[in-house]
Each structure stands twice: as C-alpha cells, then as structure tokens.
Amino acid sequence: MKDHxxxxxxGAGPGGSIAAKTAAKEGLDxxxxxxxxxxxxxxxxxxxxxxxxxxxxxxxxPRWICADVKGSCIISPDGTKxxxxxxxxGGEVGYVLERKIFDRALANESALAGAEIxxxxxxxxxxxxxxxxxxxxxxxxxxxxxxxxxxxxGADGMESKVGRWAGIETAVKPSDMETCAQYLVSNANIDxxxxxxxxxxxxxxxxxxxxxPKGGNKANVGIGILGSKSGEDRPIxxxxxxxxxxxxxxxxxxxxxxxxxxxxxxxxxxxNGLMLxxxxxxxxxxxTGGGIINAMxxxxxxxxxxxKAIRNGDCSTDTLQEYEELWRKTIGKEINNSLIxxxxxxxxxxxDLNSLAYSLKDINFxxxxxxxxxxxxxxxxxxxxxxxxxxxxxxxxxxIDFKYKAE
Amino acid sequence: MSISVNKYICGYCGACVGVCPTGALELxxxxxxxxxxxxxxxxCQKICPxxxxxxxx
Ligand code: SF4
Ligand code: SF4
Numbered sequence: 001m002k003d004h005x006x007x008x009x010x011g012a013g014p015g016g017s018i019a020a021k022t023a024a025k026e027g028l029d030x031x032x033x034x035x036x037x038x039x040x041x042x043x044x045x046x047x048x049x050x051x052x053x054x055x056x057x058x059x060x061x062p063r064w065i066c067a068d069v070k071g072s073c074i075i076s077p078d079g080t081k082x083x084x085x086x087x088x089x090g091g092e093v094g095y096v097l098e099r100k101i102f103d104r105a106l107a108n109e110s111a112l113a114g115a116e117i118x119x120x121x122x123x124x125x126x127x128x129x130x131x132x133x134x135x136x137x138x139x140x141x142x143x144x145x146x147x148x149x150x151x152x153x154g155a156d157g158m159e160s161k162v163g164r165w166a167g168i169e170t171a172v173k174p175s176d177m178e179t180c181a182q183y184l185v186s187n188a189n190i191d192x193x194x195x196x197x198x199x200x201x202x203x204x205x206x207x208x209x210x211x212x213p214k215g216g217n218k219a220n221v222g223i224g225i226l227g228s229k230s231g232e233d234r235p236i237x238x239x240x241x242x243x244x245x246x247x248x249x250x251x252x253x254x255x256x257x258x259x260x261x262x263x264x265x266x267x268x269x270x271x272n273g274l275m276l277x278x279x280x281x282x283x284x285x286x287x288t289g290g291g292i293i294n295a296m297x298x299x300x301x302x303x304x305x306x307x308k309a310i311r312n313g314d315c316s317t318d319t320l321q322e323y324e325e326l327w328r329k330t331i332g333k334e335i336n337n338s339l340i341x342x343x344x345x346x347x348x349x350x351x352d353l354n355s356l357a358y359s360l361k362d363i364n365f366x367x368x369x370x371x372x373x374x375x376x377x378x379x380x381x382x383x384x385x386x387x388x389x390x391x392x393x394x395x396x397x398x399x400i401d402f403k404y405k406a407e
Numbered sequence: 408m409s410i411s412v413n414k415y416i417c418g419y420c421g422a423c424v425g426v427c428p429t430g431a432l433e434l435x436x437x438x439x440x441x442x443x444x445x446x447x448x449x450x451c452q453k454i455c456p457x458x459x460x461x462x463x464x
Contacts, residue, residue, distance in 0.1 A: 035435070035436065036436060037436070042418075042419070044420055044421075120436075122435065122436075157421065158420075158421050158422065158424070158425045159421030159422075159424035159425055159432075159433075159434045160425070161424075161430070164430050170425075171425070171426060171427060171428045171430070172425050172426050173426070174426055174450055174453055174454050177422065177425065177426055177454060179422055179454050179455070179456045180456060181456045181457070227426065227453060227454045228453075230453055230454060230456075231453050234455070234456060234457065234458045235456040236456055236457050236458070255418065257418040257420040257422075257456040257457060258420040258421070258422060258456070259420065259421070259422025259425055259426070259454060259456070261425065
C-alpha cells in the first residue's frame, strides 16, 4: 500500500470491481479495498442477472454460471400461473450466477488491469479538507492508516458509510427497504430453465417469494417483504412457512439474508472528490431488487469520469456532475419506472393479484408485442393501467414512435 | 437508550446499518457495532430479517 493513489475504491463487489478495472485501464493509479477477508462471500443476493447487459461487461464463463434461464412463471395467491418465455423479454433472458466466483472473477479482472487490491481492510472515515474528499482512513489487521487520493468511489453496498461521511443522506426508510431471507436448497425439483415468483400478502406482504434455479437440482428460494410490514413475522419465519408448504423435500445447504433498497433514486450521489456507485448509491431496481447490472454500469461510468476529472485536474462536483447526469439518464430512468410499478404493486390486495393473473394467464407471451400486451391489460384491468399510467405512457410512446419510424 | 444485537442470531447482512437514521451502526466483518449516536428508535429492530436486535428500554 502506498500513501497516495489517483482513485481509492471502497468495496470490491461488482460495482467496485468494474470501477477499478475501468479506472486502471485508463491508466490511473487505483487502490480497491474490501473489508471482508474474502471477496464475494457471504452472498447477499438472489444471483439472477440479464444476459444482454451482463455481456456488456464480461464474457460469460461457465465457471460462474449456474443456470441458463429461458423464462419466468408468476404464481398468484389462488395458484393462477402466468408464464413468460424467452422471446417476450427481448430474446435472451438471464443467468443465475455463483456470486462467490463471479465477484472474484471481476476483482481479478481489475487486478489484471493494474488495480491494487486489499482485503480485510475497512474504511473508517474520509479525509475531508476544504469541503473536498482527499482520501480515506482505513484499518487493516488492527492498524490505522491514512491514504490520500484525488477521488474516492464509494461502492460499499447496502451498509454504505462513505456517502454519509461526505454529508450525503443515504439512510433508507423501512418502507423503502425490502428485508430478505433466502435458502440455497438441494432437491429443489423445479424446472431449471425457469424462475418462479409467488405473490400474495399472506405469503410475502408487499413482496414475493422467488425460486431461481442453481443447476444440479438446486435453487435459491428466497423472500422479500417490505420493511414496514416486518416485525411480528420476519422474512425468515415466512420463508420457513413457505418451504414447509411448498418444498417439503428440499434440503437447505446455505442461508442468505439481506436488505434491498427499493426507494428509487436518491437526490445526490457525488461530492467534491467523491462518487457513489451501486447499492451505496441506492441504485437497485425497486421491483426486481436487481442491483448487479446497475452497479456495474454505474461503476463503469464512474471509472471513466474519474479518469476525465483527473486528466482535467478538476475533481470537484463541477466535473463529477457528468457521472450524476449519465447514470440518471440510463439506470436512473429505469429505476424510477420500476418505482412506479412497485408503488402500485405494494398496494395490491390478493384479489387484485388474482384477477390480474387470471386476465393474463391464457395470453401467449411469446408472440405478443408490448403494445398488444398493454391492450390486453387495459381490457382486463383499467384500474391497474391508470395506476401505472406514468410508465406506460413512456412505453407506448416509444413503441408507437418506433412503429412510425419503421413504416 | 440503546440496542443490543444478539451475535448468535445476526447474519451480518448490514440491513440495519442501511436504515439507521443516525448512522449509529457499523458492520465490521461479521458483527455489528453500535455507537453512542443511537436514539433507540427501533427502526433497525424492525428491519432485521432474523430478529437479532432488541431495543433496551
Ligand atoms: S439486520 Fe440483523 S442480521 Fe442483518 S446485520 Fe443487522 S442485526 Fe445482523
Ligand atoms: S435504534 Fe434507531 S438509532 Fe439506534 S441503532 Fe437502531 S436504527 Fe439506529
């Protein structure tokens, strides 16, 4: 460890590693620290990821892919099933990852690009001078050190402190947090090409149960419920109930717990000399809970902007503002669309969910365009469409624009 | 007022740290540390997936 770097990245998850790799490739002097002694462990994630977006960052490798998912199946409270297959979602759908190996592969790529990495090394504070972040204080094996840098990238996850130290409000309200528990089970006996989602306010208040295939008859079976509904029944209790009723033969081989911010975009993710990426910036999707791709996209942008700022000799918010704008235009827009869906979803009663599923169950999703789907939905459930009008307005507009241009 | 985290229950996920409005919590490797900024509001207790937190009254 030196006492000065161009960029220090706090946290070696997917967001941190992509930021480190990008910055190192730009020729910057990079240090990435991870407070755990093992990168990628323990897992706090359902491990599902979209193929198309993943490939923008790394070549898929069978060593960290557990299952290749072709479609998903949603099960309403009364058991009505809605299946959606490959073509519907734009051709490729997703993988279920082995995060322990995936995260290490990403860290390895950043190391190969030239970044220095330290594990079992925890940031304890920022060095702030003249309202500008100039480095971090860290602890490694019980000793404190001060390391200076031109830019700090906070990729320190759900429990992020980096933003707060710089005066950025990142605390999440319980009503904006899904609290989750998951088992990796063997003897899962599910179709290994499908993801399953069980909805219902008894099963999972303002949330859902998921089953993601993990290969070899294994699955991630998890539950997320809204924090404001948690208390008497904890996620772990509800998950145990679900397992008992629906998967009596499954054997638990791992327990995973965690929280997922579902608050939508926060007001600010930069300060002078500082950028936040991934869960630290609350960039997870409020409906799917997915955060891997968003973190990687944001990490890439942050790495590029860091290089630009350092080249220009200005690491103040004047330059870093471009990071803020770029991620909001892409990731941010999707997050806020999902937020509208989530706000509607958490208000659904079981009857709403049943009637919605019933109206969709016989539709062949593989052959329908989004516009056809919307028409069907509109016929079936006018109230829903009204609630979701914000997002659908955008979709319809794009779809029509596209058709118009094509003709 | 303060809280106690039962380290035999805690799964060191950090969810409590993310919701604490005063920044009183920190996840250090496999345990949670509480500092004197804790007001005993109980938000962390509510969010914990495993029920590892108790508010001391
Ligand atoms: S939320 Fe509960 S399980 Fe998670 S770190 Fe806090 S006390 Fe531990
Ligand atoms: S009781 Fe409130 S202030 Fe104290 S640690 Fe929990 S969330 Fe923070």
